[in-house]
Structures are given as C-alpha cells and as structure tokens.
Amino acid sequence: EPEVTQTPSHQVTQMGQEVILRCVPISNHLYFYWYRQILGQKVEFLVSFYNNEISEKSEIFDDQFSVERPDGSNFTLKIRSTKLEDSAMYFCASSEPRGNYNEQFFGPGTRLTVL
Amino acid sequence: RKEVEQDPGPFNVPEGATVAFNCTYSNSASQSFFWYRQDCRKEPKLLMSVYSSGNEDGRFTAQLNRASQYISLLIRDSKLSDSATYLCVVTNNDYKLSFGAGTTVTVRA
Numbered sequence: 001e002p003e004v005t006q007t008p009s010h011q012v013t014q015m016g017q018e019v020i021l022r023c024v025p026i027s028n029h030l031y032f033y034w035y036r037q038i039l040g041q042k043v044e045f046l047v048s049f050y051n052n053e054i055s056e057k058s059e060i061f062d063d064q065f066s067v068e069r070p071d072g073s074n075f076t077l078k079i080r081s082t083k084l085e086d087s088a089m090y091f092c093a094s095s096e097p098r099g100n101y102n103e104q105f106f107g108p109g110t111r112l113t114v115l
Numbered sequence: 116r117k118e119v120e121q122d123p124g125p126f127n128v129p130e131g132a133t134v135a136f137n138c139t140y141s142n143s144a145s146q147s148f149f150w151y152r153q154d155c156r157k158e159p160k161l162l163m164s165v166y167s168s169g170n171e172d173g174r175f176t177a178q179l180n181r182a183s184q185y186i187s188l189l190i191r192d193s194k195l196s197d198s199a200t201y202l203c204v205v206t207n208n209d210y211k212l213s214f215g216a217g218t219t220v221t222v223r224a
Contacts, residue, residue, distance in 0.1 A: 042215065043212075045212060095210070101147050101164055102210045107158060
C-alpha cells in the first residue's frame with residue numbers, strides 16, 4: 001500500500017538555526033500539506049500546496065516558513081530561524097480529492113526539538 | 116468557540132463492550148467530516164469518512180447530524196487494539212483539515 005514517507009524522524013537543532021523537513025507524498029497525489037502537533041495539543045494545519053504553489057496557509061505559517069517541491073517526488077518544509085516554540089511533531093500529508101471528500105494520508109512525522 | 120470540540124475522555128471499557136462518543140463543530144458551512152485515529156506519538160490515520168446518511172465499516176459506525184452540528188462514532192465489540200485517541204476532523208470548501216483535540220479510548224482485557 002502506498003504511503004507518505006518523511007525524513008528525518010527526529011531533528012534536534014539550536015534556536016536560530018534553519019531546518020528542512022522532507023516528505024515524499026504518495027506518488028499519484030497532487031495536493032500536499034504540512035501540519036504540526038505540539039506535545040499534548042491538537043493537530044494544526046500549516047499550509048496546503050497544489051500545482052506548485054501555496055493554496056492556503058494558516059496564521060502559524062509566517063515568513064519564517066516556506067515550502068517547496070524541488071523535484072517530482074519531494075515536498076519540503078523549511079523553517080528559517082527556529083524558535084523554541086517551533087518544537088513539535090511535523091506531519092506531511094497528501095491527497096487526491098474526490099468531489100467534496102479530501103481524504104488526506106499522513107506520513108509518520110518528524111519530531112523537531114529546538115534547544 | 117472552538118471549531119471542533121470533543122469530549123477528551125478517557126473512555127475505559129472492557130473488551131467486547133460498545134463505546135460511543137460525539138464531536139461538535141461550529142461552522143455550519145462545513146462540508147466533509149472524518150474520523151482519524153492516533154496512537155501515542157504516531158501520525159493520524161484515517162479511520163473513516165462520515166457521510167450524510169451515516170456509514171458503517173465493520174465494527175465502526177459513524178453518524179452525521181447537520182442540524183445539530185455533531186458527528187458520532189460508535190465502536191462495537193471493542194478490541195484491545197482499538198485503544199487509541201480518536202480525532203474528529205472537519206473541512207470546509209478549502210482542503211485544510213480542522214482537528215478536534217481527540218477522545219481517548221482505553222480497552223481493557
């Protein structure tokens with residue numbers, strides 16, 4: 001069964017450093033997403049991406065964040081200058097919507113720890 | 116008011132029992148509804164989509180009540196492996212998922 005993959009599984013970084021989180025969506029999906037989950041809190045939407053551009057982003061997704069699809073398979077999330085409060089699980093998801101239904105499939109996540 | 120609200124539980128039930136819980140959503144324009152399950156420190160996994168007429172998938176039954184803006188999930192004949200956090204998820208015309216904080220279910224032997 002096809003699945004979304006993410007690397008690395010765990011990233012530790014110093015405050016102020018740049019990090020790039022990587023995702024390989026399901027191959028025939030055209031919509032891609034990033035979500036985050038701070039420990040003990042709910043999953044929060046960050047950004048959606050379609051046709052090589054951002055289709056929607058949340059208030060969390062400020063100028064420190066960017067996304068890119070550098071080739072035909074990878075989808076990346078970059079945080080330019082990490083803050084302590086960026087520590088969270090970051091989940092990538094992909095989907096191929098059918099009408100109103102958009103079943104999104106999640107990768108295993110990257111645990112980001114900012115020290 | 117939160118966009119999606121769930122009873123956090125926990126619901127502690129013996130194997131074989133039936134457990135049911137609800138979720139309410141605030142936006143009457145919401146279009147699509149899902150239940151995901153999340154195991155500790157893992158990714159959300161799609162359990163089932165929720166359709167207007169209600170739907171069943173094996174031991175799981177989901178209902179949607181648009182008038183009262185709530186979604187329910189019922190698990191019959193609970194198994195130990197059903198222990199997880201169940202996430203209620205809602206979308207509008209956009210494709211972003213809005214998650215509830217989850218309902219924790221623990222099935223004991």
